[in-house]
Amino acid sequence: xxxxxxxxxxxxxxxxxxxxxxxxxxxxxxxxxxxxxxxxxxxxxxxxxxxxxxxxxxxxxxxxxxxxxxxxxxxxxxxxxxxxxxxxxxxxxxxxxxxxxxxxxxxxxxxxxxxxxxxxxxxxxxxxxxxxxxxxxxxxxxxxxxxxxxxxxxxxxxxxxxxxxxxxxxxxxxxxxxxxxxxxxxxxxxxxxxxxxxxxxxxxxxxxxxxxxxxxxxxxxxxxxxxxxxxxxxxxxxxxxxxxxxxxxx
Amino acid sequence: xxxxxxxxxxxxxxxxxxxxxxxxxxxxxxxxxxxxxxxxxxxxxxxxxxxxxxxxxxxxxxxxxxxxxxxxxxxxxxxxxxxxxxxxxxxxxxxxxxxxxxxxxxxxxxxxxxxxxxxxxxxxxxxxxxxxxxxxxxxxxxxxxxxxxxxxxxxxxxxxxxxxxxxxxxxxxxxxxxxxxxxxxxxxxxxxxxxxxxxxxxxxxxxxxxxxxxxxxxxxxxxxxxxxxxxxxxxxxxxxxxxxxxxxxxxxxxxxxxxxxxxxxxxxxxxxxxxxxxxxxxxxxxxxxxxxxxxxxxxxxxxxxxxxxxxxxxxxxxxxxxxxxxxxxxxxxxxxxxxxxxxxxxxxxxxxxxxxxxxxxxxxxxxxxxxxxxxxxxxxxxxxxxxxxxxxxxxxxxxxxxxxxxxxxxxxxxxxxxxxxxxxxxxxxxxxxxxxxxxxxxxxxxxxxxxxxxxxxxxxxxxxxxxxxxxxxxxxxxxxxxxxxxxxxx
Numbered sequence: 001x002x003x004x005x006x007x008x009x010x011x012x013x014x015x016x017x018x019x020x021x022x023x024x025x026x027x028x029x030x031x032x033x034x035x036x037x038x039x040x041x042x043x044x045x046x047x048x049x050x051x052x053x054x055x056x057x058x059x060x061x062x063x064x065x066x067x068x069x070x071x072x073x074x075x076x077x078x079x080x081x082x083x084x085x086x087x088x089x090x091x092x093x094x095x096x097x098x099x100x101x102x103x104x105x106x107x108x109x110x111x112x113x114x115x116x117x118x119x120x121x122x123x124x125x126x127x128x129x130x131x132x133x134x135x136x137x138x139x140x141x142x143x144x145x146x147x148x149x150x151x152x153x154x155x156x157x158x159x160x161x162x163x164x165x166x167x168x169x170x171x172x173x174x175x176x177x178x179x180x181x182x183x184x185x186x187x188x189x190x191x192x193x194x195x196x197x198x199x200x201x202x203x204x205x206x207x208x209x210x211x212x213x214x215x216x217x218x219x220x221x222x223x224x225x226x227x228x229x230x231x232x233x234x235x236x237x238x239x240x241x242x243x244x245x246x247x248x249x250x
Numbered sequence: 251x252x253x254x255x256x257x258x259x260x261x262x263x264x265x266x267x268x269x270x271x272x273x274x275x276x277x278x279x280x281x282x283x284x285x286x287x288x289x290x291x292x293x294x295x296x297x298x299x300x301x302x303x304x305x306x307x308x309x310x311x312x313x314x315x316x317x318x319x320x321x322x323x324x325x326x327x328x329x330x331x332x333x334x335x336x337x338x339x340x341x342x343x344x345x346x347x348x349x350x351x352x353x354x355x356x357x358x359x360x361x362x363x364x365x366x367x368x369x370x371x372x373x374x375x376x377x378x379x380x381x382x383x384x385x386x387x388x389x390x391x392x393x394x395x396x397x398x399x400x401x402x403x404x405x406x407x408x409x410x411x412x413x414x415x416x417x418x419x420x421x422x423x424x425x426x427x428x429x430x431x432x433x434x435x436x437x438x439x440x441x442x443x444x445x446x447x448x449x450x451x452x453x454x455x456x457x458x459x460x461x462x463x464x465x466x467x468x469x470x471x472x473x474x475x476x477x478x479x480x481x482x483x484x485x486x487x488x489x490x491x492x493x494x495x496x497x498x499x500x501x502x503x504x505x506x507x508x509x510x511x512x513x514x515x516x517x518x519x520x521x522x523x524x525x526x527x528x529x530x531x532x533x534x535x536x537x538x539x540x541x542x543x544x545x546x547x548x549x550x551x552x553x554x555x556x557x558x559x560x561x562x563x564x565x566x567x568x569x570x571x572x573x574x575x576x577x578x579x580x581x582x583x584x585x586x587x588x589x590x591x592x593x594x595x596x597x598x599x600x601x602x603x604x605x606x607x608x609x610x611x612x613x614x615x616x617x618x619x620x621x622x623x624x625x626x627x628x629x630x631x632x633x634x635x636x637x638x639x640x641x642x643x644x645x646x647x648x649x650x651x652x653x654x655x656x657x658x659x660x661x662x663x664x665x666x667x668x669x670x671x672x673x674x675x676x677x678x679x680x681x682x683x684x685x686x687x688x689x690x691x692x693x694x695x696x697x698x699x700x701x702x703x704x705x706x707x708x709x710x711x712x713x714x715x716x717x718x719x720x721x722x723x724x725x726x727x728x729x730x731x732x733x734x735x736x737x738x739x740x
Binding site: 073075079084086093103104105111143 | 687694707710
């Protein structure tokens, strides 16, 4: 369960405040969507939860299963179960995808005091997960994300999500840059991971992703706080009327 | 920015404290007065009991050197070197030419033990498979203190000894090949070296012989204000093969120490020479104080048909590096290779690369250069690939990648390409990438610590070159690179 209370954040080294006392709760097993216009602070929220250092938290707390994650480094937060699927996944030149996956999985296991994965088990897990997402074997040998298409990068994010088995998944504009077929594959991948002990925070600008990943709750974000909460029908309403009613142009 | 800044700060502090080879050995030394005159040259030659021709050769070099000026075309900056304020010779008093290990100063043996270089053959033999044995020539300041496995190599017909000994014992070979690749007046530093070179290694592998073990020289600069001018000459006769590795360290000193070496390789028909370097001279401290000025001329001559010379270097040390191990591809069908990893950190400056000169027909060459710059360091790859008009069918492939860590370092690539025959095919690929804060955050978000992330990316970046090193040195080199860039722990 993720609980965010009165989260107030500014960009480090600047006076610009982005989040203004944001409150949000995502229960175990819940799929929550956050919608909002550009510049409302959606991506900032995802980065602050994941522990990016460009921001300064002025007030508030973020609790994951009752534990305040703001004191933790980004890698410790990952080991604790937070996963962020990036809007623009980074390229890691020279590091084969397989090598990266194994390093990441073992680093998290080590942080949790578990033994390293045996290579045959690791390969089995990766192959099974890659098959489900239609990721070709040769892609796993290539340097992570280097030269991947937009769709391939997003699928790779979901593959990592499946292998790292996080309890809190944040999807930042995962639909951006995807055609309808790629969107369907990615959404199916996410839906297959829905579970009682896993929560999702789906950040999106458009309703169309939510046709494929149907949320339990929809939050509207504006000017750095949650201004309205409703069921999945709220997304359809927004699609029609836009964000104007929430004090910002779409 | 905070994370990367922290990385830079910690890397800097490690430069100062973690250079683990920075200790000084207390030995009594024999050295002439500071400065460089004809008398200095005569002194060195006399100390080495050199024949008259060698002294004349040195004096000729010295006279020519006096008419030359230091080159300034490289992208490195340093205060003027006062050549009269240096010692040009320093020999441990007890060890001018020891007959056996028992005659070597125990302090020097202890030094090499501390450096992890075994000099006692029986110790090396214990538990080491024959094919993994390494014969070592240990050079301490100006003299070679010991060469191991000489007898065993002799059985195979291989000559492996110090250059001083070779001048005495094998003058014909030395006179035939010395300066046949790097002419005396090749460049300022090579000419200086010719006048005052003190020691180094000599290798001759006879026709058809595959050298039965790896050969290695370990250079150690110990004395203060002393230049090290070593001279290495390696000849692989027809059909011979030899793999040679050099390692270098020096104590931490506040003053800069000068190292101006010349290395010449000659490969005759169907011969192959593989020359590997792991260079870890003291790089200076975080403010750029101290460290070695490394001005080195290394050149291989593929003199014979189908001969092959391969340079592999891992460079993490020196305040200034100025070196371009090159290949002259004279023999038809000969091949030159250059694999390089240059790691710079702190205030280090590197201007390094290679030259592949295609003279013979159907000659091929390959250049893989990987530069990693961190801290406030500056790294330049300078490479030349040329084809003579008779070098029909010449081929070169160059791949030159730079990796930047942080935003205060610089990387530059300066390739010169000259083809005088229309049949030459030269390819040049270059990339520059940066380990940025966003990449580190991405890796951390997947559970890797910042240090693990840097190590993962750096290892991925250099592995193609590391694979070229003999196995046990590859492991050492990988550790060395990690240590040089350590400090990324958040």
